[in-house]
Amino acid sequence: MPSTWPSSADSVPVALPVPSTPPLAAAPTAPGLMPLPPAPGCLRPPVCGLALPCPPCRPVLTCLLVxxxxxxxxxxxxxxxxxxPDCTPAQTVAVIIPFRHREHHLRYWLHYLHPILRRQRLHYGIYVINQHGEDTFNRAKLLNVGFLEALKEDAAYDCFIFSDVDLVPMDDRNLYRCGDQPRHFAIAMDKFGFRLPxxxxxxxxxxxxxxxFLRINGFPNEYWGWGGEDDDIFNRISLTGMKISRPDIRIGRYRMIKHDRDKHNEPNPQRFTKIQxxxxxxxxxxxxSVRYQVLEVSRQPLFTNITVDIGRPPSWLPRG
Structure with a gap:
């Protein structure tokens, strides 16, 4: 990724259909997240809550300018x-995106997610962890890097959201916050018929x-290529006595930007053995045990780009 934000003249054509399902009526505020009351002149700002009512956020985009x-x-x-500016956040949230060669998806993601996160009244930072080179992609290792590098910038981060760059939530009430148990947000994607697969x-x-995150020793570093790391993470959570929490399936809906399988992200032939x-x-x-070298840290207007060398895959995997 370049060290400078692309020109404002750049545009990315992306078209997604509007979902045909009717809008979901505004739900009550989640427990512990009270609507923000008017507080003119308050000496102590209230704790941040989601501003309701919030209709579903429907991703529709034809041409996006930076x-x-x-x-x-x-x-x-x-x-x-x-x-x-008007309340005290309960958490400090780092949003981590594993990345390579997806600049057009990133613009689209930023266009939708920044407004959603702001409406959720989060105190947050966005970190794009860019894998250097053309070797096989390693999503989970990049997420480990993002966790460590975000904490280097701000030790106050206490909640970490790990997001693919091609997924956009359809409802503001899918709150990007951490709870008593690990949280799975993208439970109903359009590519799975809006069902948990x-x-x-x-x-x-x-x-x-x-x-x-530390309790499960983070994420595995040895899943080179597509597939398997999410199931390994699920196993780690289960083996440490925790359970997955999820939003209502009507709220945890996502649109995926359609794309071809990334080059150098072929299915990992060892994934099923590793999961076991x-x-x-x-x-x-x-x-x-994660090892990597930071090559560049570039603070862009809407995100922080961290380009890293995460090493080479095993010899039995094809390399770029």
Missing amino acids: SRVQRENPGVLLGGRYTP YAGYFGGVSGLSKTQ NTKLTMKRDGIG
Whole structure:
């Protein structure tokens, strides 16, 4: 990824259909997240809550200009940091995106997610972890890197949202916050017919508190290529006595930007064997063993780009 934000003249054509299902009526505020009351002159701002009512956010885009994304998010600081001006956030949230060669998807994602996160009154930062080179992609290792690098910038981060760059939530009430258990947000994607594909699915968008992430030793580093790492993470959560929490299926709906399988992200032929051995590998393979080199940190107007060298895949995998 270049070290400078692309020209505002750049545009990316993306077209998604409007879902045919009727809008979901505004639900009551989630427990512990009271609507923000008017507080003129208050000496102590109230705790941040979601501003309701919120209709579903329906992703529809024909042509996106970078200048428009910046203009519509005036409160977002350099590096993609945002703090609500009128309340005290309960958490400090780092949103981590594993990335390579998806600039057009990233613009689209930023266009929708910044307004959603601001409406949710989050104190957050967005980190794009860009894998250098053309070797086989390693999503989970990039997420480990994002966890560590975000904490280097701000040790106050206590909630980590891990999101693929091609997924956009359709409802503001799918709150990007951490709870008592690890959270799976993307439970009803359009590509799966707005259904959970299987009970142990933990892919797309998930969230763990700092404590939960360290408890499972982070994510595995040895899943090179597509598939398997999400199931390994699910196993780690189960093996440490935690359970997955999920939103209502009507709220946890996502649109995916359609695309071809990325080059150098072919299916991992070892994924099924590795998933069966999580109990044996999770203590030695994770956040405590991740090795990488930061090549560049670039704070863009709407996100922080961190380009990293995460090493080479095993010799039995095809390389770029």
